[in-house]
Amino acid sequence: MKIYQNQSTDSLIADISSVTNQSIPEEINRRVAEIITTVQAKGDQALFDYSQQFDNVTLDTLQVAKATIQAAYNEVSPTVISALEKAVINITSFHEQEKRSGFVDMPKPGVIRGSKVTPLSAVGVYVPGGTAAYPSSVLMNVIPAKIAGVKRIVMVTPPQKTGIDPAVLVAADLAGVDEIYQIGGAQAIAALAYGTETIPQVDKITGPGNAYVAAAKRLVYGQVAIDMIAGPSEIGILADDSADANDIAADLLSQAEHDVLARAILVTNSTTLANNVEVALTEQLKTLPRKAIAQEAIDNRASIIIVPTVAEMFTIMNAVAPEHLEVQLPDPMQYLGDIQNAGSVFLGRYASEPLGDYLAGPNHILPTSGTARFSSALSVSDFQKHIQFTQYDQRALQEDYQDVAAIARQEGLEAHARAVEQRFN
Amino acid sequence: MKIYQNQSTDSLIADISSVTNQSIPEEINRRVAEIITTVQAKGDQALFDYSQQFDNVTLDTLQVAKATIQAAYNEVSPTVISALEKAVINITSFHEQEKRSGFVDMPKPGVIRGSKVTPLSAVGVYVPGGTAAYPSSVLMNVIPAKIAGVKRIVMVTPPQKTGIDPAVLVAADLAGVDEIYQIGGAQAIAALAYGTETIPQVDKITGPGNAYVAAAKRLVYGQVAIDMIAGPSEIGILADDSADANDIAADLLSQAEHDVLARAILVTNSTTLANNVEVALTEQLKTLPRKAIAQEAIDNRASIIIVPTVAEMFTIMNAVAPEHLEVQLPDPMQYLGDIQNAGSVFLGRYASEPLGDYLAGPNHILPTSGTARFSSALSVSDFQKHIQFTQYDQRALQEDYQDVAAIARQEGLEAHARAVEQRFN
Structure with a gap:
């Protein structure tokens, strides 16, 4: 441990501001890119193959059955279930206050403009396996998406020889996950980004993972949204x-x-x-x-x-x-x-x-x-988007179109000017 | 032009969904990485050197003088100035409705929790030079940041032999830019991300640019926030x-x-x-x-x-x-x-x-x-962040700490459990 004393504020700031930048080794990026291409080409079959190869698990099906999820409640202590239920209540009541709404205004007669807030259609949540399988992270990822109104919340988590951690399954069920697939690593991220026969393509992927998962999230960013690389x-x-x-x-x-x-x-x-x-x-x-x-x-x-x-x-x-x-x-x-x-x-x-x-x-x-x-805690608005809209009638555009044309021509964009003038030709 | 008719919806969607993914050539990434390292090492001197080398302009100073900005008003047609003023009014009244606010609640006695919304401290706006110098984009980038409450809004734009486009200077002044620097390309992005003697380090960089600018924004992402790669x-x-x-x-x-x-x-x-x-x-x-x-x-x-x-x-x-x-x-x-x-x-x-x-x-x-x-128009909330806060008193934690400890032990994190129990030892 370092002790700093009798040092100027500026030099202290310089000393402590050096952060660990963990760049992903090129070899991992290369292998992950290959996994993504294979999942795009071969779909579910690639997922079965990779589970065999990387997790040493032979899967019959990708989706975790409802019965398995229900059975998990018997494998978790009632104290933990009750604590998770309390957590769901508190996380829900906090995040409900984050929900954004749209607006509409009429700045002058003939103009209606506004912003429509709408949830993303489908979201994928990655949950690591083994000792890093945290039921609390399931709640933190899923509840804001649920409150945003996301219709399809899909969870993926690596297959385990002994089965998925029952506390994770209980947390997923309490939080309202719609489907759970036992698939992990870069192949799970690829499946969520591009879709396979079984796994739906989603609009955003959240949740932490190892270096392969992080590399895959970076590579599919743009195809889908991601939360962050923690x-x-x-x-x-x-x-x-x-x-x-x-x-x-x-x-x-x-x-x-x-x-x-x-x-x-x-x-x-x-x-x-x-x-x-x-x-x-x-x-x-x-x-x-x-x-x-x-x-x-x-x-x-x-x-x-x-x-x-x-x-x-x-x-x-x-x-x-x-x-x-x-x-x-x-x-x-x-x-x-x-x-x-x-x-x-x-x-x-x-x-x-x-x-x-x-x-x-x-x-x-x-x-x-x-x-x-410059960034913030995961919140409901991370699962909402806003779509702007503008309606003008003839009298409103009549008052404004010459200003539009003036700026358009100043920018050298003649077709822009003509588009508004066209309405009055 | 392609005409599609008598085709099933599914096959139409498959046909039209193929988008142009413009990946940045490796050679550009390599050169941009070098420029960023040089700006970090040499600061302002690197900026003067690159302006000479890439823009063929010998600069005396980086900052555009207030007098130059005021003089620009005489070089822009009154029609365009008046149109820009009208645009400022409309953009401002629309975006004011996007401003987020925080909240606070007391879910039970002894607990105060909430979210404080606060603007980013400093933002950099990139404005391309030459024919792509768009005063309208200056307004669209700057006004939401201004409404968010960003204290320092810095604009950068490539130096021009004939001086910066006066319409861009007028737009920047109308929108409320605090400082303008005549520096462009990857070197401008590097300066904003890391700071130099003259140019302040910012928290977020917005605005479009050529392939070098786009590559630089990708490379500094994480060190600062960026808007998007358009x-x-x-x-x-x-x-x-x-x-x-x-x-x-x-x-x-x-x-x-x-x-x-x-x-x-x-x-x-x-x-x-x-x-x-x-x-x-x-x-x-x-x-x-x-x-x-x-x-x-x-x-x-x-x-x-x-x-x-x-x-x-x-x-x-x-x-x-x-x-x-x-x-x-x-x-x-x-x-x-x-x-x-x-x-x-x-x-x-x-x-x-x-x-x-x-x-x-x-x-x-x-x-x-x-x-x-999965994403939205640039908005005021892109320049705001939220900071969560939680205050518990003794009686409130007394009611909850055993639940915290139960989940912590379920996750194998004993030090977490002991931290809350410690309060009652």
Whole structure:
């Protein structure tokens, strides 16, 4: 872990702003391009072949049967099912407030113009397999699409010898997924982008995956929309003397256990707190099941930054633009206006970041690697589009067509001018 | 021009759905990557050097002086200035209705959660030089950013031996651009993405450009946000016997004159109209200044599709997902609900498409190449982001923390569970 102290704000910002840019190796891009071409050419057969080759699973069918999904409820503990149900309620009530609506106006007689908001027709959600099969991510991807009004929500997830994780199936069912296919990797992304005999072509693909999935999403971008290419998880914590060092250490570790590249940053005006957090981290790390991962992330990617004032704490953190930001200061809500760049903000001692990962309601699919400067949490509007419309009658165009023609000719586009003049010839 | 008749809807859709995918040649990508690296390393000096090398212009300063911008008003005809002023009013009043706002709710006592909507801090707008210097595009890019509340809007445009197009300078001034720099090509995109001594780093880059500009935007995507990589212009027209063939031909040509790759498609249930439009096209083409371009686009990229019913006309057009869509049918507003995929819709005889390019108010920066399936016109929300926030107090977390821990342990993330439990230890 790096400790920064007695350093100017500018040099601090320069030091911490270097992000890990994970470019995809050319070899992976080449292989993924080949997989995409094969799926386009051979459809379902390619999917069966790749499942055999990459997942070592011989599939009879691609679609997961309704009975399998219903049976999954018996394999998940009632405590977890009830927690997921509570999460569905909270995520739904939060995201319903994000729904956009259209508008119409008549700026003068004879003119009607507006914007019609409509959901995407079909969306595909990728859910990783194995230990990264997160039911919570299923909820976070699917519920906003459902609220947007997407008619067909398709989930894909890699086939497993022992069957798909039942908690993932339960989450998909609770969130309202329409169809689930057991297919993973670049071949699943290709199937969603171009369609096969069984799998429908979708308009947008969301959800995280390994390097092959990320490469495939980049390559099909344009053919379909994608959410983002997520980087390693990040937490930034702003805290002063009033904060509990054990709380802060625990929250830093909750991100560090995700990934050896995860980034955990504490910015404080208290040397005492900084020291106590260091001690607490060492202590808490000892008993963590994912100690090896968390330790490596803390050693190589964590930092504690000590600056003199609260104002400087915010300046530094806005430059970091963290995915998750905790404000552990007295009366934290007052600082909401000081935050320019962050994905999701957690205010006060009891808004521990994992609360947002699972239950509070805001989305946990968030901008990473500093992209919170210009992008936002996944939301309902990511599954809506708007279509503009304009109606003019004769008297309205009569008043305006000479202005249209004047600009058109200024731009050297004579056919544009003639098109409006044509109405009055 | 291709004429389709007596063909099944499915096979029609298959025939017309093949879009021109313009991938960027590897040689251009390589050179652009080099330019970006050089601008990062050498800053302003690289910009002066490249302007000499590529634009053959020796610059004294990068920024266009306020006096030059004021002087431009004397070089543009008062008719054009007044038309641009009218356009500013209409574009502003339309886009003000797109502005998003945040929300806050208290789903139970002790919980405050919400979404804060905030503008991006700085935006860069690229404006091409030469004959493609369009004042209308300046308005369409800048006004939504201004309404969003972006504090710093920076315009870049290639240096010209004879000075920047005065109409572009006037449009920039009317729209409220904060700074204008005379720098173009990949070097301008690099400067905006990484910043130089003179040019500020921005959060998002919008605006069209040549292949070098497009390649540079792709390469800096992730470091900054970009709007889109626009393809050739498109118009789709739905019309029946009641439509005027000369109007339709004129509107098809208004897109065809843009680019030899522009796409113009008429879908109709009237063979008479189809024949009359063909005749009118030939006639109108004769006297067009940009005849060579328009003729090539009409010959190679235009089509007239004849189907039996109005319902099939919409099915076909939704598969095309055109950038611009004209509905030239009686009582056109009634069909707004039939339109699933289009960038901007023009209803009725007097809503000629060029009206939307310049004056009506909706944006003319629109999804092309079928991407209207999943994307939308440039809008105010492209320059806003939302930051989620969550505050819990002790009693609220007390009620929820065991659910958080249950899901966390289900996902194998013990540190997540301990972070919330830690508050009650």
